[in-house]
Amino acid sequence: xxxxxxxxxxxxIVALLVTIDFAFAQRRGGGMRGFxxxxxxxxxxxxxxxxxxxxxxxxxxxxxxxxxxxxxxxxYGRTSGRGSTRSIVAxxxxxxxxNKAGYSKAVPIRSSTNKAAVRGLEDKLIAKNTQRGRNGNAxxxxxxxxxxxxxxxxxxxxLTRRLD
Numbered sequence: 001x002x003x004x005x006x007x008x009x010x011x012x013i014v015a016l017l018v019t020i021d022f023a024f025a026q027r028r029g030g031g032m033r034g035f036x037x038x039x040x041x042x043x044x045x046x047x048x049x050x051x052x053x054x055x056x057x058x059x060x061x062x063x064x065x066x067x068x069x070x071x072x073x074x075x076y077g078r079t080s081g082r083g084s085t086r087s088i089v090a091x092x093x094x095x096x097x098x099n100k101a102g103y104s105k106a107v108p109i110r111s112s113t114n115k116a117a118v119r120g121l122e123d124k125l126i127a128k129n130t131q132r133g134r135n136g137n138a139x140x141x142x143x144x145x146x147x148x149x150x151x152x153x154x155x156x157x158x159l160t161r162r163l164d
């Protein structure tokens with residue numbers, strides 16, 4: 001067999017496999033693997049009962065607070081997951097590194113589907129606690145040299161206008 005015919009046959013086989021994969025994906029109501037479905041097929045997936053879609057249970061981001069009763073220091077953190085805010089924070093608190101240092105259970109402060117807003121809020125709370133001298137965090141939530149820091153802080157205004 002000549003070299004160019006082997007390459008030609010190989011490319012035909014690959015094209016055939018891609019076509020078959022695409023056809024099966026269309027029958028399942030989605031697009032090709034690795035690509036997001038459009039709004040029409042998300043609706044179709046819900047009506048057919050195909051698993052969980054991206055809009056039915058979105059990822060939530062939460063800011064929480066832990067307090068050390070002995071020293072009065074406050075630790076702020078953020079976590080994410082699917083489900084209620086309480087369940088997300090409780091899951092993070094189960095194996096939290098500050099539990100051994102005598103910090104209380106984590107208390108949710110705010111949650112959102114906006115990751116940038118939650119990141120900015122965590123940083124603002126850490127900064128405010130540092131000014132009060134009660135900071136339990138070893139580092140800030142966002143580096144002062146991060147070029148997106150101001151964007152995160154602006155996004156956090158969507159969660160709250162006033163920090164107590």
